[in-house]
Amino acid sequence: xxxxxxxxxxxLATLSLGAIAVAGAGASAPRIANSTVLTEESNTGVTxxxxxxxxxxxxxxxxxxxxxxxxEPLFEFDTLKAGVQYPWLATAYAFxxxxxxxxxxxxxxxxxxxxxAFTPADVAYTFNLANKVPAxxxxxxxxxxxxxxxxxxxxxxxxxxxxYSDIYxxxxxxxxxxxxxxxxxxxATATITNPVGTGPMVLKSxxxxxxxxxxxxxxxxxxxxxxxxNVPSYSSNAAATxxxxxxxLDWAGNDIANINAVFVSKNPSTNHYYFAPGNTASLIFxxxxxxxxxxxxxxxxxxxxxxxxxxxxxxxxxxxxxxxxSGLLPSQQSYMPxxxxxxxxxxxxxxxxxxxxxxxxxxxxxxxxxxALGGNVANEISFNVEDPTAYSDYYADDQLISNALKAxxxxxxxxxxxxxxxxxxxxxxxxxxxxHWGSGGVSPLTQYQGWLDYTGNHAGTPSTSGDFGLFKxxxxxxxxxxxxxxxxxxxxxxxxxxxGLAKIMTTQVPVAPLFYGPDWNVFSTKRFTGFxxxxxxxxxxxxxxxxxxxxxxxxxxx
Numbered sequence: 001x002x003x004x005x006x007x008x009x010x011x012l013a014t015l016s017l018g019a020i021a022v023a024g025a026g027a028s029a030p031r032i033a034n035s036t037v038l039t040e041e042s043n044t045g046v047t048x049x050x051x052x053x054x055x056x057x058x059x060x061x062x063x064x065x066x067x068x069x070x071x072e073p074l075f076e077f078d079t080l081k082a083g084v085q086y087p088w089l090a091t092a093y094a095f096x097x098x099x100x101x102x103x104x105x106x107x108x109x110x111x112x113x114x115x116x117a118f119t120p121a122d123v124a125y126t127f128n129l130a131n132k133v134p135a136x137x138x139x140x141x142x143x144x145x146x147x148x149x150x151x152x153x154x155x156x157x158x159x160x161x162x163x164y165s166d167i168y169x170x171x172x173x174x175x176x177x178x179x180x181x182x183x184x185x186x187x188a189t190a191t192i193t194n195p196v197g198t199g200p201m202v203l204k205s206x207x208x209x210x211x212x213x214x215x216x217x218x219x220x221x222x223x224x225x226x227x228x229x230n231v232p233s234y235s236s237n238a239a240a241t242x243x244x245x246x247x248x249l250d251w252a253g254n255d256i257a258n259i260n261a262v263f264v265s266k267n268p269s270t271n272h273y274y275f276a277p278g279n280t281a282s283l284i285f286x287x288x289x290x291x292x293x294x295x296x297x298x299x300x301x302x303x304x305x306x307x308x309x310x311x312x313x314x315x316x317x318x319x320x321x322x323x324x325x326s327g328l329l330p331s332q333q334s335y336m337p338x339x340x341x342x343x344x345x346x347x348x349x350x351x352x353x354x355x356x357x358x359x360x361x362x363x364x365x366x367x368x369x370x371x372a373l374g375g376n377v378a379n380e381i382s383f384n385v386e387d388p389t390a391y392s393d394y395y396a397d398d399q400l401i402s403n404a405l406k407a408x409x410x411x412x413x414x415x416x417x418x419x420x421x422x423x424x425x426x427x428x429x430x431x432x433x434x435x436h437w438g439s440g441g442v443s444p445l446t447q448y449q450g451w452l453d454y455t456g457n458h459a460g461t462p463s464t465s466g467d468f469g470l471f472k473x474x475x476x477x478x479x480x481x482x483x484x485x486x487x488x489x490x491x492x493x494x495x496x497x498x499x500g501l502a503k504i505m506t507t508q509v510p511v512a513p514l515f516y517g518p519d520w521n522v523f524s525t526k527r528f529t530g531f532x533x534x535x536x537x538x539x540x541x542x543x544x545x546x547x548x549x550x551x552x553x554x555x556x557x558x
Contacts, residue, residue, distance in 0.1 A: 045390020099162025
């Protein structure tokens with residue numbers, strides 16, 4: 001299960017933006033007709049709500065990863081291929097002042113879906129909003145030292161330190177219209193029922209079971225082949241699988257167990273999948289909870305996990321087990337510090353090895369048969385792994401982790417919850433541990449920011465973009481700051497910072513890297529072609545933000 005992590009607060013206010021009519025509609029079960037309307041889903045177990053606020057983690061647009069159908073970034077990046085980028089709402093960018101100033105040239109001739117002209121002022125407003133309202137800073141953007149400034153067709157951003165490596169998050173910011181959002185009193189919590197954006201689609205209708213979009217008549221790229229997008233609600237991965245097999249779904253972004261037998265074999269000429277290794281999934285510890293507060297406990301837990309079984313059984317063989325405590329992706333191996341490659345036993349260490357490690361640090365078996373500090377039941381290593389039952393792969397992973405750790409005399413249990421509860425618990429830090437996807441990215445920076453950057457992720461309340469386990473380390477933040485300030489071409493400096501962060505991951509274990517999470521991408525070419533494949537890696541492949549506009553622009557008639 002891979003989705004971009006964005007966490008915000010609960011919707012409190014209701015606001016209608018724009019003049020697009022929203023009416024109730026019910027999901028239809030019949031097989032899709034041969035039309036140019038794409039039916040897709042990127043998430044299951046989500047309770048649909050009539051809220052399309054791109055800055056609210058509880059909105060249906062955020063939880064279904066479809067914000068970019070409406071709101072677009074300045075640039076699209078192909079994180080599968082370093083250096084591949086696509087000008088979008090901006091046509092160029094340039095760093096100056098030693099990386100402390102970033103200037104975007106804004107595309108001309110773009111209109112908002114309500115017919116209003118898109119201007120550089122909208123871009124400046126969006127960055128100033130994120131800077132002024134921490135809870136609206138969903139991308140964890142670095143702070144501006146002065147308000148974003150419009151200079152002709154450009155927008156100038158000034159920072160306290162070089163921000164070369166943050167270009168992906170900065171240029172990937174989804175832009176909102178100033179003429180509407182300047183009237184929103186609580187941008188991170190307002191309920192937006194009529195979203196207005198520059199994107200390829202506009203909202204046609206909403207119901208609790210089906211959301212329909214139609215092509216934006218003002219779209220700056222002109223008329224595209226896909227004339228609409230339908231997003232149905234599915235209760236589970238199994239329900240989405242049934243829809244795929246029955247021809248009710250063109251494109252899915254979730255785990256499909258036994259995909260070759262269940263889906264591909266039904267029609268090999270049209271039924272396909274491509275799962276790119278887009279992120280490092282990990283067991284995230286709440287580092288303020290019980291014995292999980294102690295690094296030696298987190299290290300012992302990581303030692304006892306059988307990552308091979310997780311990848312093979314929990315993830316249906318679609319993932320590869322992590323082999324380094326650094327958490328670096330296969331595409332980031334050029335950054336791997338010496339001595340950190342292959343320093344994990346994918347099958348997990350034996351109970352004897354894990355037990356000896358814990359006993360060395362003062363843990364003994366208590367009267368329940370579990371390890372506890374000093375053998376005292378009150379200090380027992382006891383925690384649960386919480387994930388949505390609808391996320392069938394993660395829920396299976398949780399059970400496998402529990403089984404392995406109980407064999408090591410560690411009292412790990414499973415807590416299956418609704419997806420909505422999970423998102424809330426993550427944003428508040430009110431969980432004990434979770435299996436969760438990573439942030440991916442071309443360089444290690446993005447993933448390490450999501451795991452280790454306390455200040456960057458907790459500038460607002462609740463957490464907006466990561467470090468859900470509340471790990472706090474001044475050393476980690478200093479190293480992340482160094483990465484952010486370093487020009488990526490200075491490979492020696494980059495590798496030096498990565499070495500320090502890999503050491504923290506290994507000795508402090510704020511998260512336990514588990515497997516290289518696939519970017520779920522299951523599709524049928526019966527009606528559309530142009531999806532991302534292993535031989536055509538123009539983008540990350542799943543139906544996910546911010547890639548939707550880029551992928552839709554490639555889809556054409558089968």
